[in-house]
Amino acid sequence: MEFAGFEVLGRVAEGSSGVVWQARQVALGRLVAIKELSPALLAVPGFLERFRAEAQVLSGLDDRHVVR
Numbered sequence: 001m002e003f004a005g006f007e008v009l010g011r012v013a014e015g016s017s018g019v020v021w022q023a024r025q026v027a028l029g030r031l032v033a034i035k036e037l038s039p040a041l042l043a044v045p046g047f048l049e050r051f052r053a054e055a056q057v058l059s060g061l062d063d064r065h066v067v068r
Helices: 047-059
Strands: 006-015 018-025 030-037
Touching: 006 030
Parallel strands: none
Antiparallel strands: 006 018, 018 030
């Protein structure tokens, strides 16, 4: 699996919504998680918009118990 700008290190988990990969963001050298969404979910009307809105809210979380 390849994602532009990221070095994929391995699969973390897989579920009904897709696959989560551990990767290194090459430009910053930091470890990240990438969620590859299931094609079936992308076909659901409004799903992508809801996913983006949720990601926007979650990106604002700043707590010592939240992994960034």
